[in-house]
Amino acid sequence: MGNTTMHFEGIYTPVITPFGEDHSIDYDAFAAQVQYLVDAGVQGLMVGGTTGEYYVESHEERVKLLEISKQVAADKAIVIFGTGSVNPDHSIKLAEDGAKHGADVILLATPPYSLPTQRELALHALTIDRAANLPIMLYNYPDRMGVNMEEEFFDRVARSANFQAIKESSGDINRLHMLARDYPHIQTACGMDDQALEFFAWGAKSWVCAGSNFLPKEHLALYQACVLENDFNKARRIMSAMMPLMRVLEQGGKFIQSVKYGVTMDGRYSGEVRRPLRGLNKDDKRAMNQVVKTLKTTIASILAEDSAEQ
Template sequence: MTTTPFGRALCAMITPFTGAGALDLDGARLLADRLVSAGCDGLVLSGTTGESPTTSDTEKAQLVAAVRDAVGDRASVVAGVGTSDTRHTVELALAAEKAGANGVLVVSPYYSRPPQDALEAHFREVADGSGLPVMLYDIPSRTGVRIEPDTVLRLAEHPRIVAVKDCSHDFLGAQKVLSRTGLAYYAGSDEHNLALYAVGGAGYVSTVANVVPAHLRAVLDAFDAGDTTGAARRQQRATELMELMMASDLPGTVTAKALLGEIGLPAGPVRPPLRPADRATTDKLHAAYDRLIADPEF
């Protein structure tokens, strides 16, 4: 049986900033409410899309508290707390728990590239450090180190390690873990949302959901209703927007904020070293978005 400890349709929410680059808590509340009202049953804060490397510890805690206030018990709130320092990660997990998070997203320590036994010890220490359930975040293209499937199998024995956000692009490895554990596997790459769900995944943690939350939720709903053809059709119709947002040589944070700003939703600038999308890129994103929402099945 697939477990969904944080829901099925999770958005990797951007962190709104003001025009001057300060944290925009009112914007975060408004965006969070819109996402949940449109079908997201979980929000992941301060992940890659949430610009966690450039937000302070205080800002991270403030963001959790503001979003929790906005969504109440309508959705789970998962706080990104992963850093390259185990002690710091535990501190952030405790702060997220105090601020009202339902769980924590813990990415592999980056840059130092710890071996698998050190990775395992890191995740266990973080899981032991607070009372919150843990979602492992496997994204080797950014961290420089993979959480190998055999390591995940061992970590699944820990009672508070309950889920994985999978950006490994190793579909066989994901199926291996799914077949042998009760871990909830969430697609972290939007092109895998339906495919992973179809083999027993729990759902997705999506960047594209920032702009089309209802459409992505409809993919899962169609599949659950037995309309596999309709689910595939909806997934395919979002492909153009997914490609432009996630495979255009720009981080998803940049493309999501560009498009959100175009459609009048809170976003604001990205923080350096990231730079905003140019006009041509933004126009392409907006055109693809318009084509998708004009679809009669949207």
């Protein structure tokens, strides 16, 4: 397939992995979640992102989740397959199997914990690229990986046309400026929820957002306002309504649990989290309920008002 240019546009959901009481994967619940997202109209699915708890899943589990996603999504959404692992050999194997099982794109992260130099990181990335030969979305998340992908890295991987996008999750707005100005050929995807408006203002066209697991309509509304309608006044109001949710999700290391609880609130099975994480307590749940309710009402009224004016 190599060298197909992908246009990353829209909402890409890093899909949760529902675990049963015994912490095994509930594949039916996963398929139902994928179906829900496809029906809601998200443009892409990310399997094996941080939100999917990839770091506590076996190789076989990760590949099976990819197969189910491809089956359910058919051609209605693109599927991005995460290859992240502490051990680069495992990432190479994931990249190979990703290509074998129909991934449209691979997600390529920094190996966490080892703190590679930019040159080492580039060699790692080029090796994984050779294993899959698919379009690549890079994943820059220094808070979890310990290292940033920097200019030297981008310059070194430029020899392969497969490096087409980057999910930027550093939270550093200066990196967004650098990517937009110095690397316009790499499509920037927002990976830091509370900066979505800024990313769109700087020309990003896609947003990888965990909250779209249970609020796809509202996340799509922001993308539509920014990218399709170029209406940043409306977008600012939508974003403003979303900010309390971002705060709840980002505070205190309960990101994945909160997203899973959001799916539960929405009436689908999201199950347990795997260790070392533990589920939310009553107060967390109450806060989440309140925030989501207000967000939905507020955004619905912004959208209703907007269509009344047209």
